[in-house]
Amino acid sequence: MQAQRLNLMLDSVSRLARRGAMSNAANLLTKLRPVDIAQILGQLPNHDSEIVFQALVHHDLDKAAEALSEMETSRSVSLLTTLNRDDVSRLLQELPSDDATLLVSELPEDLRDELLDAMKLEHSTVVNELLGFADETAGRIMTPDYFALDEDVTVAEAINELQRRSEEFEMAFYLYVVDSRNHMLGVVSLRQLLLNSSSTPLRKIMIGDVIKVTTDTDQEEVARIVATYNLLAVPVVDEENKLAGIVTVDDVLDVMREEATEDIYALAGVEADDRALGSxxxxxxxxxxxxxxxxxxxxxxxxxxxxxxxxxxxxxxxxxxxxxxxxxxxxxxxxxxxxxxxxxxxxxxxxxxxxxxxxxxxxxxxxxxxxxxxxxxxxxxxxxxxxxxxxxxxxxxxxxxxxxxxxxxxxxxxxxxxxxxxxxxxxxxxxxxxxxxxxxxxxxxxxxxxxxxxxxxxxxxxx
Amino acid sequence: MQAQRLNLMLDSVSRLARRGAMSNAANLLTKLRPVDIAQILGQLPNHDSEIVFQALVHHDLDKAAEALSEMETSRSVSLLTTLNRDDVSRLLQELPSDDATLLVSELPEDLRDELLDAMKLEHSTVVNELLGFADETAGRIMTPDYFALDEDVTVAEAINELQRRSEEFEMAFYLYVVDSRNHMLGVVSLRQLLLNSSSTPLRKIMIGDVIKVTTDTDQEEVARIVATYNLLAVPVVDEENKLAGIVTVDDVLDVMREEATEDIYALAGVEADDRALGSxxxxxxxxxxxxxxxxxxxxxxxxxxxxxxxxxxxxxxxxxxxxxxxxxxxxxxxxxxxxxxxxxxxxxxxxxxxxxxxxxxxxxxxxxxxxxxxxxxxxxxxxxxxxxxxxxxxxxxxxxxxxxxxxxxxxxxxxxxxxxxxxxxxxxxxxxxxxxxxxxxxxxxxxxxxxxxxxxxxxxxxx
Incomplete structure (x- = not known):
């Protein structure tokens, strides 16, 4: 959104908040893109931003979760701690698992365990798995929601499958080709699906020499690889070459930003979560x-x-x-x-x-x-x-x-x-x-x- | 490529170069990815890297051009100045127009004019146009090779068109919808093409509220927008909302890297093209x-x-x-x-x-x-x-x-x-x-x- 429009919106929301018209403020916010909501919440005084966010959670859980994903981690953690446990676990369930993992890892330990218990089993299992990887590694920042098919599947079948499960794969740019035990064999870009005849098996059009990282690769190295090879996503494999997840380019942009800030700060003797607008x-x-x-x-x-x-x-x-x-x-x-x-x-x-x-x-x-x-x-x-x-x-x-x-x-x-x-x-x-x-x-x-x-x-x- | 393999390759190439077996060295390089060639050339002593690159230009012009695109600008400019004019203009013609523009803008002025004259007219026209935009703006870093169609075109026709012209659009992630005078109307992602029935007109599935920048938007702002909205590419329009080009996420990664280096350096009183391995x-x-x-x-x-x-x-x-x-x-x-x-x-x-x-x-x-x-x-x-x-x-x-x-x-x-x-x-x-x-x-x-x-x-x- 343009800076002027964002400022206008910020004015309206903070006026409504000051008048106590929380649900009107929340209603106004739901009409915006999640990232714009995140920005507006970031510019409001702390107290206002907390109550407006609470109203948003009750008004439109989905939108609230998406906005949460777009905030800086320290900000979203501090907002989460002002909500009641129930709302927090509902929100976390709406988040993509990589984002949920990041947030959970930053919460105080007692709160963390309690939340994981309150979440649906399938969701908390994934989060627990990702939490098992070290901080700042590919395993920690990857999403397990990748799109992988067998090598004998044809182009037409692959397109069908993608259409059927399109909700799951928000960021599917590549189709990974795996064997029956999920070992990584190759990659096919979505463009290749469009450009080849529908009966071609994936085996024929896949690229076998895949650029990939392992779960313990440092996130800075992951960013370097994605940037160097101009990738939209890089697959993450475990020590047996089994596909474990993918890291997408939008996460890489965040990593690069974060690492650049860390480097700039470190040389001046400032720690990473010191912000111009922080306390x-x-x-x-x-x-x-x-x-x-x-x-x-x-x-x-x-x-x-x-x-x-x-x-x-x-x-x-x-x-x-x-x-x-x-x-x-x-x-x-x-x-x-x-x-x-x-x-x-x-x-x-x-x-x-x-x-x-x-x-x-x-x-x-x-x-x-x-x-x-x-x-x-x-x-x-x-x-x-x-x-x-x-x-x-x-x-x-x-x-x-x-x-x-x-x-x-x-x-x-x-x-x-x-x-x-x-x-x-x-x-x-x-x-x-x-x-x-x-x-x-x-x-x-x-x-x-x-x-x-x-x-x-x-x-x-x-x- | 893994660091070890890259080092092995570097050893072989530099051994061949020292023995004067230039065409063998060039031949070895053509088997690699362009970015790996760029890295190896970057690690060789200056003189070796120049003669190996010359051999590569004569051996495989395409590969040489792709490798050139992957180098840091200061490096590629210094390599270009060691070639004869003919080779330089042949190389520049192989490059995508945004990369060619970047290089040409960094060349000494007399050499620049001479080269533009030597290039094919259609190519030099584009480069000249891009050179008209200010340094570090969207206009300067965009590529004019975007994929745009009329709003009445159907999904099936769009896929056909993409297949027919697939060579042109190396990085087509989105299809832009324009009117007859090229005014920007909306955007359709390639995924949307896969997910909708073939007779649907683009008008029906396009998103009208497009996030876009203008030709004079600062490149740092372009990077911020792409990162904030998780885009794969952002369209660039002129003052009349006519589509002029696109900036893709891989270029944004380069911009972010460059701007982070600039910021880190500036705070320490170092200029941007001062490199650890430079002279x-x-x-x-x-x-x-x-x-x-x-x-x-x-x-x-x-x-x-x-x-x-x-x-x-x-x-x-x-x-x-x-x-x-x-x-x-x-x-x-x-x-x-x-x-x-x-x-x-x-x-x-x-x-x-x-x-x-x-x-x-x-x-x-x-x-x-x-x-x-x-x-x-x-x-x-x-x-x-x-x-x-x-x-x-x-x-x-x-x-x-x-x-x-x-x-x-x-x-x-x-x-x-x-x-x-x-x-x-x-x-x-x-x-x-x-x-x-x-x-x-x-x-x-x-x-x-x-x-x-x-x-x-x-x-x-x-x-």
Whole structure:
């Protein structure tokens, strides 16, 4: 829907809600697409959105369930917890099993068991099965509602079957061909069904070399495969090559969005469920640990400066330049780390290419370091040389900072590459942990370089 | 393809290339999927990849064109420039028109005109038309090869037509219904064709309320719409509602990837075509301007410290704490900015919600500032109080830093929200420009707070 129309609708709904005309508000919402309902509920103040959603559940359960599927998980979970158990289990039964699984997995454990007991057996069995797969794997995000037929079935029979069971397969883009024990044999696109004569058996038109994933494939890898091979859905098989489910491209779009947010956030020290429109208290809790770690890192730098206090006492101008020392190395490290982490995320940087990337980044650090070092040396020499009336003093000061910059940027390049690559090898999320390590190490080493060189020079000349 | 198989293939191809057996290498490649060829070419050293690709062009033009479509644009452009003009124009003619347009737009201008002249007229006309749309809009990324029929056509006729012209429509998921002057009337999914009786006219089964974009819609918005409404393709219309083309979900996946990389990079001061496996010189050129800007920002901080040099001279311990001053404000600002920029990117933060977000973020800054400020005050008081034998002195020192932290984090929260929102309103990419502005401003203000408060205190007590 257009932004203007959405805003108009938002106004009407919130006016009705404020007047207590809940069923009118719910009635208005049922005329919209589920995703638009989700957006409007997301923009209403929390309390309003809860009561309007309750009204919607009683007014049109189907629509409420569809809207729930379109919300961010944290949002839908918080709405679910405001409903009574009965409504929750009715809603969950309306959801596709992958969406129901996602929601159930996020609910508090006691509530979860109670709900699964209240749901119809066939539905709760599927959800329980999906819950058995690890978080963020193909098994967890797949839907078991795929369209599979035997290899001897003909095109006409397949079309008949699809027509008969069309309700079940909302997102059937491909027909999977399996043997009697559900082993994956091949795939036929719906277009192929349209393009071939009705008596052709599926065996003849199927593609045997199917691109597939297994239930334990990481969701990021699933997204990469779907994007790389331009698929509309990818089949998920178990360890015996039996078809277990499919992951469709619309879920992949959600995964990509989610993973991109995670990467962007991780590099800035923000956790994934911190949202611009979320609660302040949530943001405080999410960001404080990282700020505390930063504070720890900064205090390590303070300890180094303190250790060299005699040096800065004997020449205060050494202290004046500290802002440059405290920021340049970490900025260069962040640049390198970002490129490397993104390269790992996109599958470009792997074990084979590590050495090449480390050498390249150290070289980039060296070149940038030489240019930045020379510039800062010149600027400081002229600035402080003029100010203090001694070009020789200015030049010495600039020289210390310049040499520090060269060393610091090389270290930034090397650490910015090595740390994420090593973390990845030990299966730690490279984006999450790198930022803190790399920046702290680079800063600490830079301070040592700077004050170490200054102290060394001081012992030879008076600065 | 599995990573291991891909590596084996990479080894074989590079061994053949080193031995000069180019046509064998090309022959091996033709047996692979286009995307796998693209990946192997991407991992080979530049020179090898160029000559192998040349061999592939002569060996199997079709496959070479398909592989070219799957590469990153910067990579395919650099490969194209190593070929002779004739090969380039033959290759471009094999590409779908949206891919050809993308490549042509990235070529040097003189080469571009020459190529368009050399291409077949019908092909170059389409490319020229697409080039007329602005960069990163729906018009630029759409393909004009859509499948559209008149509203009176029946299901059986539609299926016939699809079968007859199946070569043209590689990615036809929907059939668009248009009037005689190509105005968009509705849409029918291919599944609907399968599910309805053959004599039904399209008019009866089409959905009239079509989700569509216009040729000048931003590609990020196109991606958001396709993801939000779970579409396989979105039709693009001109200002008169005439169908101009479609954007398919596989292109949307590419756009999302590209835009996520851009956002991640922009926040760290890295430009979009800086790649982990790219050339060092390219990375130096891309990162240096941002490092120079950082240096400028750091030197502004130096100027402030220098202005207050009397303060830090009279108590050197003020200088020792500068690393905390130089990093905490900018870290908090980066956190806020990241959440806000991502919120803008995902369409959650808009004009209506700005005030709410600013107040929320300033509040988060205040709370985090109070906690960080109190902690740092306590730590410094104990640490330096003990070290220097005066708890009162330690407490004053800690107090200055603590108060600075509170003020700094509130400013960080407010600036981190306002700057990206304002930039967005002036249609500047919020991710790109925010990072520099926000961090610099926050740092400068923090230094003023810190040294200003210290100077004020000094004029009343001896520190």
């Amino acid at each position: 302040s208290w949530n943001s405080v809790r999410r960001r404080l640990p990282w700020l505390m770690l930063s504070l720890g890192a900064a205090l390590i730098a303070v300890a180094i400066v303190q250790y060299y206090v005699a040096t800065i006492e004997s020449s205060i101008w050494i202290a004046v330049l500290i802002p440059v020392v405290a920021t340049m190395g970490s900025n260069a490290a962040t640049q390198t780390m970002t490129v490397v982490v993104r390269g790992i995320g996109l599958g470009e940087v792997g074990q084979e290419t590590t050495r090449r990337v480390v050498i390249k980044e150290a070289l980039v650090g060296l070149m940038n370091g030489l240019i930045i070092g020379a510039s800062v040396c010149l600027i400081v020499a002229v600035w402080f040389g003029t100010k203090l009336g001694s070009m020789w003093f200015g030049f010495k000061l600039g020289g210390i900072l310049g040499v520090t910059m060269v060393l610091s940027l090389v270290v930034a390049g090397a650490l910015g590459t090595l740390v994420p690559v090593l973390l990845k090898r030990f299966r730690v999320d490279p984006a999450l942990a790198s930022s803190m390590f790399v920046v702290t190490f680079t800063d600490v080493i830079t301070f040592f370089f700077y004050l170490g060189i200054a102290t060394l020079l001081l012992s030879h000349f008076k600065l | 060092s010189w390219n990375s130096v050129r891309r990162r240096l301007p941002w490092l120079m800007l950082s240096l400028g920002a750091a030197l502004i901080a130096v100027a402030i410290v220098q202005y207050y040099v009397a303060t830090i001279e009279s108590s050197i311990w003020i200088a020792v704490l500068i690393p905390v001053v130089a990093t905490m404000g900018s870290n908090a600002a980066t956190q806020t900015m990241t959440v806000v920029v991502r919120g803008i990117g995902l369409g959650e933060v808009g004009q209506e919600t700005t005030r709410r977000v600013v107040i929320k973020e300033a509040l988060v800054g205040l709370m985090n500032g109070l906690i960080i400020g109190a902690s740092v005050c306590l730590i410094v008081a104990v640490w330096f109080g003990t070290k220097l034998g005066s708890m009162w002195f330690g407490f004053k020192l800690g107090g200055i830093l603590g108060v600075t932290m509170v003020l700094s984090l509130v400013v960080a929260g407010a600036l981190g929200t306002l700057v990206p929102v304002l930039l967005k309103r002036f249609r500047v990419d919020p991710a790109l420009a925010s990072s520099m502005f926000v961090v610099t401003f926050t740092d400068v203000i923090t230094f003023f707070f810190y040294l200003g408060i210290a100077t004020l205190l000094l004029s009343h007590f001896k520190l």
